[in-house]
Amino acid sequence: MKYRLIAIALWLACGVARAEGPLIGLEFESEKEKGSSIANHALDIVPGWEFADDRVINRVELLIERNQDTNADADGVTAKANQLFVRLRHDGDFSDTLGYYVRGGVGRNYNNERSFNFAYIEPGIEYKLSPKWAWTLALRESNSIDSVAGHHITQLRTGPSLDFDTGNELEFLYTKGHGDEDLASWVVEYIHKF
Numbered sequence: 001m002k003y004r005l006i007a008i009a010l011w012l013a014c015g016v017a018r019a020e021g022p023l024i025g026l027e028f029e030s031e032k033e034k035g036s037s038i039a040n041h042a043l044d045i046v047p048g049w050e051f052a053d054d055r056v057i058n059r060v061e062l063l064i065e066r067n068q069d070t071n072a073d074a075d076g077v078t079a080k081a082n083q084l085f086v087r088l089r090h091d092g093d094f095s096d097t098l099g100y101y102v103r104g105g106v107g108r109n110y111n112n113e114r115s116f117n118f119a120y121i122e123p124g125i126e127y128k129l130s131p132k133w134a135w136t137l138a139l140r141e142s143n144s145i146d147s148v149a150g151h152h153i154t155q156l157r158t159g160p161s162l163d164f165d166t167g168n169e170l171e172f173l174y175t176k177g178h179g180d181e182d183l184a185s186w187v188v189e190y191i192h193k194f
Helices: 002-017
Strands: 019-033 039-051 059-069 080-093 098-111 116-128 133-144 153-165 168-179 183-193
Touching (some): 019 059, 039 183, 116 153, 133 168
Antiparallel strands (some): 019 039, 019 183, 098 116, 116 133, 133 153
């Protein structure tokens, strides 16, 4: 066990030595389930690390989320949760104007009903409209990974992003999900790279 930890530490140190640097993100999502008058608002703080373009993993992030429903349900309970999620991302290019990414990870949802572990995988493509503007289309598959029912959702995610410069990015996404829940949401995410 001791040698595994040393090997992992050396592997991480080699990755950091070729890293581009730290980043911080802020994400707001407003989500509503079809047929319900209840919306859910989530705010994420996203510290992370950007790695060199030639690495297999280009970004590592820790999503720290707080979310809460806007109203109580029929039982008088206002759902709220805290989430921690570790996410890895790989980026690549098919051409000068068409890129791709694959991101995913695992996390824990701590809520006032039943806490659970979950994971998702999200492959996506990005069409570069100009040096600053791009359009993303992605499919996210998420589910509980500890047999807690009711959390399997497939989402279509699409929207524009704007790179102000090499260190600042703003993204707007519309998502439509189905599965155990039929929902739609708007997402705004800002990323600053140091």
